[in-house]
Amino acid sequence: MLRSKITFIVALCGLFLALLSFTDVKDGIAFVVPEGWPAPVYDFSKNPVTDAGFQLGRQLFYDPLLSRDTTVSCASCHLQATGFAHVDHALSHGIGGRVGTRNAPAILNMAWSKTFMWDGGVNHLDMQPLSPITSAAEMDETMENVVRKLNASDKYRRLFRAAFGDSLATGQKTLLALSQFVLMLNSYNSRYDKYIRKAPGGEFSAQELNGLAIFRAHCAACHTEPLFTDGGFGNNGLPVDTALSGLRAPQYHPKPRRFAQIQSADAAQHPVHLPVHARRAFQKTVASGATLYPGRSAKHNA
């Protein structure tokens, strides 16, 4: 019994390790829809990814100028080394060490997502940065002021001109550039992908094949290949943590995308999320207007 449990876990770990691999982006940026994948949700015709736009987005992503006191960047919580997630923390912390009510998920394959955040509270990738920028526990800044700071910087005026043909920074252009960067953080060249494409380097050991079979039998209904999510919401079965009083519905989480990395908190919770009682329940709550803005400063969301 114990032995089979261990085999199960080892096999799954093997599969996850096979999924760990990132595309590196060099010159000549282009968004690619991998063979056999669905069409992306993101409308690239409205915001085509260009080298200059990507470079501007990248500068912005790593720049603490986006926060009120220039201490926190997007990368403070979304660390490249760990799939742009925040490991070692159950809850992400932002400005002045303030601890929020949620943990930063990995940012991967965002072009295929319809909604963002654990509760789906953001309806478009472009709009996602507004939440951390204006959250009192994260960057505690206003979009107006970010744009003011960008326009005061010669470096950014140059980068905006290169990206958009006009050196004036606006909220729109700042968000579009951040999207261009985030859209390029993709995982589709892992050993798993090569295995699926029957490409060189895609050989699976017997153990890994076993893991894939178990995964397809027990997990793939929710973690649908190739993105490893069906984009829906599930109840992870955990009781509401009353210590996180600002957090309205922590039990409803979107299914994660690829297992680029397993967050410590989520990994610990994982065994209990299997019974799903409330698929899409959260979206219904959102539609009925009953949702509140968990953990955000009332000032900015009100």
Add this chain to the structure above:
Amino acid sequence: MGTLRITLVPLVDGKPLILENRLYHIQNGDSLYVDMLRFYLSTLRLKGKNGVVFSEKDSYHLIDAGEDGNCLIALENIPIGVYDTFFFNVGTDSLTNVSGAMGGDLDPTRGMYWAWNTGYVNVKIEGRSNACNTLHHAFTFHLGGYMPPHQTVRKVELPLQNLRIGENATTDLRIAADLGRFFSRLQLAQTNSVMLPSKQAAQLADYFSGIFSPE
């Protein structure tokens, strides 16, 4: 082709709206100060007697009654002729709300966008009244929401009296926006804080869409 210069004239019961330090007595008994009035007008259209329809392209305007605000809209390149109906939306349609980062008056730096439960705030009305049992007696109406069943965008149709657009000429049109008509339909003691898409927001959007008339 001609130009139509539209001026929105914010009023309270027929008196000019002055923000922050003028007390207004509404017919329903409430007395109040207004600190902020901002709203979107979109999809502006004019219909002519002969069936001509003029629709403004990329038609989004943030109207702001503040001192440094904006109550002017210039519609350009209108075919010459006589027009008898002015159509517009109060607020932004659902497509605008799900289309990502927009520019101009829709830029998120304009302070009319919800970061969480994302979408545009179509109308902001803020002020104070002793009737409000709230911090600083404040009332706050942030009306937005694009998802059924609580959409808050409203269509408005105003009859015009033979509005003539002449070649290379600018015609003026003044539209009164009388907040008295909004406040008289509620009691601030009961209704003073609406900041989420909801049934109440949809109802207040109905009231708000009734404040416009050609001056």
